[in-house]
Amino acid sequence: MIDTAKINYDLVAITPQGQTLHLNEVLRNLTWEENPGELAVRLEAELQNQQLPSGRWLHQQLPLGGQVFLYADWGADRQEIFRGTVFNWHYRTDPLGHFTITAYDPLIYLAKSKDDRYYSSGTLARVIIEDIAKAWQIPLGTVEGPDIGLAKQVFRGRTLADMIFDVLDQAKKRGAGKWIVRSKQGKIDIVRPGQNSPVYHFGADDSVAQVEDQQDIEDLVTRVKIVGAEDKEGRAPVVATLDGRTEFGVLQDLVYKEQYDNLAAAKAAAQDILAERGQPRKKRRITAPDLPFLRRGDKVHIAAGTLIGYYLVAGVVHNANDRTMSLEVEDVG
Incomplete structure (x- = not known):
């Protein structure tokens, strides 16, 4: 397991003048998360406002639409964890001035945009998703599928994210299995879940601080x-x-x-x-030391409490302040 005490986080902003600002010295809180049923990663950073050597204030250098990047180094060289655009900006005093920015990766534009789109019968699911990404000028990264033809697709007034989720659901029903759509280094990836290597282990004796396992049949239909x-x-x-x-x-x-x-x-x-x-609902979470590179769709092994075996990450919240993460997991398959 990685020694989390040695992880270095580096939050970087690109100013309107094109300069690079490293924000760690003014960083008060930093989290980023991927949630079930959402395409885009969400990053939230709370920053102490201060005047820069140029005379400008920090908040002026992080406007709406500005670009931010998060890097981390855990002994495997510095790697990009997140890149995105500032969508929300909130300033307040306590009494010192500070402000919070909320940024999303490029897939947020698919979640917040609606369109009408048509695809003829037999169009591959992969081709539909690629076409949507290209229409919104999101570069293609690792695209592995799903290479299965679908029935005619007519979308009217739907968000592009909902179109993608529908396409993946139909592909799964036609035997293509499960797929994950996510952004990496500004590009869109379409990959099968659970293909990460290595698969990290989280055990009760060495890394898991808390286990939550809730199951119910409150909404079950039999x-x-x-x-x-x-x-x-x-x-x-x-x-x-x-x-x-x-x-x-x-x-x-x-x-x-x-x-x-x-x-x-x-x-x-x-x-x-x-x-x-038709199945009991399961809500299972663990809290463990942060692995900043762990993503929704990755496979993990857990041996803690009632969770024993391999699971897929359905959602993850990383907290750079206390170097922990909260994983929501689901069964493999």
Whole structure:
């Protein structure tokens, strides 16, 4: 395991004049995070405001739209951890003046932009995502797939991030497996999760400070009935029943056939409900020493509390102040 005491963090800003500012000496707090269901990494830094030798104040050199970079060195040479754009700026006094900036990596533009887009039947999922990235001038990095053709795609008024999530979901249902879209050094990567090497171990005796493991069936659905059209007396027949994990008892939802083109489409909708809500919910987190390079989609090994085995990182919050990170993990597969 890496000695976190030897990790060096370096937060850098590019001023409007094109100069490089190293911000560690005025840095009060620094975190960055990747969350489930989000494309972009979010970085938040709290900085002590001060006047620079040029006469300008620091806050003037970090405007909205400014560029920031985070580097780290853990004994494997200095590497870029984050690059992004300032989207939020908040100044306050206590009584000394300080301000907080919030920056996102380039994929934030896909999350905050809507568009209409069309792709013909048979277009590869990878090609759709590449086309969206190119339209928003995001360079392509490591693109490994998914190389599977999809049905005709018609998107109307959707965010580009939602389009990408839909494409990945459809590709998975067609047998392409799971894929991760993330940004690295300003480029978009499309990779399979769990391909990182080495796979780091987190154990109760050496690195894990806290374990949280919560499971519930509060929102579970174990049976979906498909209901047909009512007769003259108002009775509606059950035309199909799909069962899931009924060992938990019958927790039932309904699909109405008349809302779909045919029975096959109604069954597909019922199957989607079971796929989305047919398993117990699991919320599992650990707190451990920071590995600044660890990303959403990476594989880790945990042996602490009730978490024993290999897991994928579903979300991560890095804290440079106390050199810790909080990992939300999910099962591999």
